[in-house]
Amino acid sequence: MQIPETPPNETARLLMLHSLQILDTIPEERFDRLTRMTKRFFDVPIAVISLVDANRQWFKSCFGLSASETPRDISFCGHAILRDDVFIIPDALEDPRFADNPLVTGEPNIRFYAGCPLRIANSINVGTLCIIDNKPRSFNANDGKLLCDLADKVVDEFRVHRISTIDELTHISNKRGFLQIGNTTLKFCIDHSLAAFLVFIDLDNFKRINTAYGNAEGDRMLEEFAATLKVSFRGSDLIGRLGGEMFVVLVIGEDKENTDQFIHKVAEDIRVRYQNTDRPYIVEFSYDTVEVRRDRHASLDQVIAERDALMQTQKVAIR
Incomplete structure (x- = not known):
């Protein structure tokens, strides 16, 4: 039996998977409807929406199987997420990678398998829609x-699930x-002994600028600042807007010095963005870096x- 290889983007893939907030949730009709359709269209006994976690494949929706998950190292879907196209096994008994797989030699006695990767942003495959x-x-x-x-x-x-967030x-x-x-993500960092820092960022004088130049200009400023954060931090860092002019970034796998370097990059990117504009104001911000300790x-x-209680003594201003 061939054990599935680990994708080169495994850390980012698992972060994306867990960010969906779907693992171990209760059955939902919107997903069950799709597996029913898949089962009927292909006239197969089994159709599954499978999410490939670190050590298991978990079934968000499943028709034809009694199990809710199986080990990743014996999964067909673990192989399927390595591909950009549909992974097809016409006859598992004739395929040396799977002939002695316990899912082939025992229940559910897989002979045929086809799985299409479920691809999220940046070509990250979190699982499959598969038929058996x-x-x-x-x-x-x-x-x-x-x-x-399908x-x-x-x-x-x-995506619909994520829109509300x-x-x-x-x-x-x-x-x-x-x-x-x-x-x-924090749980993932703890489980994998990764450092984590929260960076709190407040736009200075935003209310004054918003009042002086109008809500449309204030909205424009917020949009452009968020866009700057996205290009200044890494794709694996989580960026959020807490409300108003307050932003926050969760940086993982870096020490405080490197985390602060991202902030200085934000300041430089802001300076470059606005140096050749006719804006009648200067965009400035204050920040505070807090280590998340397990x-x-x-x-x-x-x-x-905790930060809200201490922000007055820990805030650092950038000009």
Whole structure:
């Protein structure tokens, strides 16, 4: 039996998977409807929405199987997420990678498998929409297109789930989304012994600028500042808007010195962005970096509350 290889972007992939806040949730009709459709369209006994976690594949929706998860090292989906296209096994008994797999030699006696990766932003495959049969079968290009179309519908449902956690103006996480995703990410950091820092950022004089030049200009300033944060930090860092002119960034896997370097990059990017404009104001901000400690902080909510109590003594201004 061949054990699935680990994707080169595994850390980012797991962060994205956990940020969806779907693992270990109760069954939902919007997902079950899609697996029912998939099962009917292909006339197979088993159809599954499978999410590939660190050591398991967990089934968000499953028709034809009694299990809710299986080990990742024996999963077919662990192989499927390594690909950009549909992963097809016409007859598992004839494939040396799977012939002695316990899912082939025992229940559910897999012979045929086809799985389309569930791809989120930046080409990250978090799982598959897959179909399984206990007898060999063929699978043509039209079949593959239909399975991919259905997989796209699954990903659309993931996006709908995330919309309620996105700030409408800046298109970054709102407070609710930041805490949902951030607390899951924090658990991941603790489990993998990764350092984590929260960077709190406040735009200086925002209310004065908003009053003097209008709400439209204030909104424009907030949008551009959020865009600067996204390019100044890394894709693996979580950026959120706590409300008003207050932003926060969860930086993982770096020490405080490197974390502060990201902030100085923000300041430089802001200076460059505005140096050749006719804006009648200067964009300035203040920031505060707090280490998230596993022996002290049970959640990001606790860190935010702690910071709010101490912000007057720990704030550092950039001009």
